[in-house]
Amino acid sequence: MSLKLYNTLTRKIEEFTPLQQGKVGMYSCGPTVYSHPHIGNFRSFLVADLLKRFLEFKGLKVTHIMNITDVGHLVDDADEGADKLEEAAKKQKKDPLEIAKFYTESFLEASKLLNIKSPDKYPKATEHIKEMIDMIKILVDKGYAYVVGNNVYYDVTKFANYGQLSGNTLDDLNAGARIEVNQEKKNPQDFALWKHDTKHLQQWDSPWGKGFPGWHIECSAMSSKYLGAEFDIHTGGEDNIFPHHECEIAQSEAASGKKFVHYWLHTHFLLFDGEKMSKSKGNLYTIQELLDKGFKKNAIRYSLISSHYRQNYNFTFDGLKAAEQAIDKIQQCVLLLTDLRGNKKEGKIREQLQKLASNCLTEFENALSDDLNISKALAVCFDFIREVNKASDMNSAEAAVMLDTINKIDSVLGVLETIDKEVPDNIKELAEKRKTAKLGKYWKIADDVRAEIMALGWTIEDTPDGGCRFKRREET
């Protein structure tokens, strides 16, 4: 089944056709590294990860780029004031790059915990100033941008399609203007490509004097450098639609004369307990804070990807607990299958089971092909698991097929732990002790030993064949 995606640009669900057969170029707006990223940021990054993994599941070769913004966007409006990185730098009395480095590491660490596949490149804004300047020069040469003193602005009236992505018209924007008009600009909506400000800590030389780049140009410059002027997919949070992505389109298409991005995907905001997350409400949790509360990292991942990306998902602690249980259910099935596969029970793969597995994968793919219908995909997964649990008479070849199916599903979901087979000797000894007690029907002793094993952080479960299975109650 072909992939269908909702394209913000056309406001329609469209069939996805890559520019080059079998290959996909994908750009995701990454973090601005001035603070620890929170779960809301990560929902957007996880949606990009889910999409990328699914494209790969379908056999496409994905080139994925995610920028790291280490030169700040401006705090107030696009024209005045300090930028966020600079503010953090001043507050902490540190160099902006030091701040950026610190939070970049925090971001990368959390990404790793959430099992986000590393993009092919994480380009940094400060390492692409030259590319940005080159693009600004082109825009000035072509007449889309104008220079006023040491500043360069983009003239939005020169770009006919300005507003196409967000649905804003210049008239609407004029009417709703909430900020004071900068006298230098020809039109209130014109945005800065290059700014001069002697107070700014980060400054670079340019044809227009010392200054720093505007806050949209980096994505235009870096995406074209790594993916070409025209590419397939661009992802980001819903708030990026305007002005950021609108301005990106204006810059990129004006500079190259080509269509910029074919499919725009925007993840809606996460709510926490039904409310918008914000600093003032104190509900902007970071990954580390949730781990500190005892939640598991894959439960966080599961929770954040388990609802549709174009829906405001309501994130709750209860939801996180439910996610832990759901993952356990899959994990438990993997344990069962691993045992069955190792049982050396010979036999052919029964047609009925072969079909169960292949149907599961087909339906899973169909579900996600429908604009990433993850709820449906998870339902397929759990239906499959129920059937597998019922077929406990499987031979090892059959178990291997089922295991393979779950692993393929998890190549997209990315929530399973690799099963740690290393059971410590002391746990094994206790298990032996319990077994002996059980054989002698000394139930009290057997139960005490089980409690002891529990206290050591392991769970012991008896299997029907008289053996037992260990599970470590994982720390996060």
Add this chain to the structure above:
RNA sequence: GGCGGCGUAGCCAAGCGGCCUAAGGCGUUGGUUUGCAAAACCAAUAUCCGUGGGUUCGAAUCCCACCGCCGCCUCCA
């Protein structure tokens, strides 16, 4: 003010005109299994999809009105 979305069981959440006497997960209750557990399996947990109208042979799904909630509109993923 402009634009957009949502309201489905105790909770989360699919379904978007007939296969719905409404998926799936979590939770709860009962049962099977077990020495007891755990896990698993079975069954029950919405006769109905915010409210009121309408269209239709047929609506959770389309239209209208109303109520409630939420998001975006140059800080934000």
